[in-house]
Amino acid sequence: MDTFREYLQLTKPRVVALLVFCAVIGMFLAVPGIPPWRALVFGTLGIWMASGSAAAFNHLIDERIDKLMARTARRPLATGSLTPRQVLVFAVLLGIASMLVLVLLVNTLTAVLTFGGLIGYALVYTAYLKRATPQNIVIGGLAGAIPPVLGWTAVTGHLHPFALQLCLIIFVWTPPHFWALAIFRRDDYARAQVPMLPVTHGVVYTRWHVLFYTILLVLVTLLPALTGMSGLIYLGGAVVLDVGFLYYAVRLLNPPDEWFAMKVFKYSIVYLMALFAFLLFDHWLVEPMVQQSLLLRQVI
Numbered sequence: 001m002d003t004f005r006e007y008l009q010l011t012k013p014r015v016v017a018l019l020v021f022c023a024v025i026g027m028f029l030a031v032p033g034i035p036p037w038r039a040l041v042f043g044t045l046g047i048w049m050a051s052g053s054a055a056a057f058n059h060l061i062d063e064r065i066d067k068l069m070a071r072t073a074r075r076p077l078a079t080g081s082l083t084p085r086q087v088l089v090f091a092v093l094l095g096i097a098s099m100l101v102l103v104l105l106v107n108t109l110t111a112v113l114t115f116g117g118l119i120g121y122a123l124v125y126t127a128y129l130k131r132a133t134p135q136n137i138v139i140g141g142l143a144g145a146i147p148p149v150l151g152w153t154a155v156t157g158h159l160h161p162f163a164l165q166l167c168l169i170i171f172v173w174t175p176p177h178f179w180a181l182a183i184f185r186r187d188d189y190a191r192a193q194v195p196m197l198p199v200t201h202g203v204v205y206t207r208w209h210v211l212f213y214t215i216l217l218v219l220v221t222l223l224p225a226l227t228g229m230s231g232l233i234y235l236g237g238a239v240v241l242d243v244g245f246l247y248y249a250v251r252l253l254n255p256p257d258e259w260f261a262m263k264v265f266k267y268s269i270v271y272l273m274a275l276f277a278f279l280l281f282d283h284w285l286v287e288p289m290v291q292q293s294l295l296l297r298q299v300i
């Protein structure tokens, strides 16, 4: 049982749960009503496994760093409860299984894009960017932002600008999400010599960056309403969540205590979950009304 829990931990289950949630919302937004069960079930499974595999590769590549940081020192590889060989085998098998599911039971486009996400996170971000530049999480954030696109293509088989809007939202959300945590954990990153922004450019500079990206995020979250993808229910929800994020980002410039950065980080997670839930409510509640009014207009 303990071994199961350790393998599960390799997949970063909570992070991946939110990634998969965003992918599933992408599936629902791609079509009216409920998406076809095959894409829904196997698309979700494939994306889940690929993200879990990417996370396991991250554990493998970051073994040295994880041992040095208080937040990650209890990970299975850092404590020695799993060996690098076990982690490698698990990551490779999970990755292969995910590709088989996506290629055979979903579609090739989704498989190719998901593979891009896996390589983007496991190799480009973890093995290279994370150690190379304080802009690591901005560029690497693209891998984490891709799930709604994967959900969309799993259902429709092609890319759509609406799906790219959702990707853009997560992409711009990632810097305030991560830098808030990195401010709190800067000593960890300094000890492990990882060039995160608060280590290389200081906390004050990072706080301003959090505010800058939060303002950008507010603008980007208006896009679904402006382009007609979503309606007023989404817009209302997004504005409330945006005001909350702006409050946190402004307050972070002059925080009441050092824990405040963690509050911003936690808010970022609730924010993304709720924003995507609003996209779905809006789609379900508003779309049938639009269909009805179109029907009515045809009748009249």
Ligand code: HEM
Pocket: 014, 015, 018, 019, 022, 071, 125, 137, 138, 140, 141, 142, 144, 145, 170, 174, 177, 178, 181, 269, 272
């Ligand atoms: C390059 C992009 C990203 C970076 C660098 C990043 C970084 C982090 C870090 C360092 C943590 C703390 C993990 C821990 O203490 O175990 C975390 C937590 C979390 N992240 Fe991210 N993240 C990124 C993208 C994302 C994305 C795209 C999502 C979801 C769509 C996400 C969702 C979460 C969640 C839900 C948690 C909380 C996990 C928990 O409570 O155990 N992150 N993130």
Ligand SMILES: CC(C)=CCC/C(C)=C/CC/C(C)=C/COP(=O)(O)OP(=O)(O)O
Pocket: 012, 015, 016, 019, 050, 051, 052, 054, 055, 058, 062, 072, 114, 115, 117, 118, 121, 126, 130, 143, 144, 146, 147
């Ligand atoms: C196929 C696909 C969509 C892949 C997505 C991959 C994925 C799991 C993205 C999550 C991003 C994340 C948790 C970054 C933190 O890594 P870190 O190394 O900076 O954090 P750590 O110190 O907690 O390990």
